[in-house]
Amino acid sequence: MxxxxxxxxxxxxxxxxxxxxxxxxxxxxxxxxxxxxxxxxxxxxxxxxxxxLQPESGLLEVDPVPHSLDFSGFGDAFREQGGHLLTSLGVALGAVVICLLFSAPAAYGLAQFKLRGTKTVVFGTLITQMVPGIVIANALYSAYVDLGLVNSYAGLMLADASLGIPFAIVLMRSFMVAIPREVIEAAEVDGAGRFRTFVQVVLPMSRNSLITAGLFSFLYAWSDFMFALTLNTTDDVKPITLGIYQYIGAHVGDWGSVMSAAVLSAIPAAVLLVLSQKYIAAGITGGSVK
Known part of the structure; x- marks a missing residue:
């Protein structure tokens, strides 16, 4: 034993x-x-x-490591695509403003007011994300022809904003639900109305989710190709995605210039992601813990 x-x-x-x-x-x-x-x-x-960064050559002739750097492709790309970059920047910023103006009040209403059918509305908002872009683009084109919004900055901003609004509502609602009810009641006791409470209390507390929703809305608009191609029939409003698409056709053999244009188009989004990464992490996970 x-x-x-x-x-x-x-x-x-x-x-x-x-x-x-x-x-x-x-x-x-x-x-x-x-x-x-x-x-x-x-x-x-x-x-x-x-x-x-390599001299002009075919795609299969590119060295794995560049032996000599050639920045001429960036100069050519910027001369031809610089205006399109500014167009995309203006459209994307406008789409962010429109997206937040609509989604923030909607998210607050769904989060704080106990209304019948709230879950159904949230579920329906998620379902809209599954609608193919080409279906939305065709429907918008018919409406834009009647409203005179084809080939306009406002039309493209509205279309691109529609891509980010459903996600922004769901994201900000999950964050605003976690705001203690006592904070809202304390503001109302101090004499603040619902609008003032929303602007001065709820929005500052929801800063991380606002930044995250705005960033995703910017990325949706910046990378949009379907609406840019469908809702524009002239060169008056040409975002960078459509500009690169046409640039590839005009520079089939000059892959250095084509890739330079692609690098230039990726820089704004990359800079935004780097600068706002801490807000993204806080905005996405903030509503998961009460």
């Missing part, structure tokens, strides 16, 4: 030590897998920048 009593703890301790020994291996395996996935995702970006 004493022999069994002395061997059992030893075996248990040995078995308990195995998971601890396997933890470093699992950690290394997860890190290696993460590095491989990151390399696969970043390779197209690297190849785009690499091609843009």
């Amino acid at each position: 004493n022999g069994m009593a002395t061997t059992t703890p030893a075996v248990s301790a040995h078995a308990a030590g195995r998971p601890a020994e396997n933890k470093p291996k699992r950690r290394w395996g997860a890190m290696i897998a993460g590095i491989v996935i990151l390399c696969v995702m970043l390779f197209p970006l690297y190849w785009m920048v690499n091609t843009a």
Whole structure:
């Protein structure tokens, strides 16, 4: 009996030590897998920048590592696409303003007022995200012809804003639901009306979700191609996505200039993502904890 009593703890301790020994291996395996996935995702970006920095050549003649840097493609791309970049910037900023003006009050109403059918409205908002873009574009074109919004900045801003409004409502509602009811009641006791409470109390507390929703709305508008192609029949309002599409057709053999234009179009979105990454993390996870 004493022999069994002395061997059992030893075996248990040995078995308990195995998971601890396997933890470093699992950690290394997860890190290696993460590095491989990151390399696969970043390779197209690297190849785009690499091609843009090399002298004019065919796509298959690009060296994996540039031996001599050539920035002439960026100059050519900026001369031809600079105006389209400004157009995209103006349209995207306008879409952000429209998106937040509509989605913030809607999210506040769905979050704070106990109305019948609120869950149905939220579910219906999510369903609208599943409608194919070409269906929306065709419907908007018919309406825009009657309203005179074809080939206009306002029409493109409204169309691009519609892409971000459903997501913004759902995101900001999940954040505003977590705002304590006592805070709203305290503001009302101090004499603030509902509009003043919304502007001076709710919106400042929802800053992270507002920034996150605005950023996603900007990215939706910046990367939009379907509305830019469908709702514009002239060159009066041509965003960068449509400009690059036509630029590729005009510079089939000059891949350096084409990739330079692509790099230029990616810079504004990349800068915004870097500057607002902490707000994105807080805005997405903020409504998950009450």
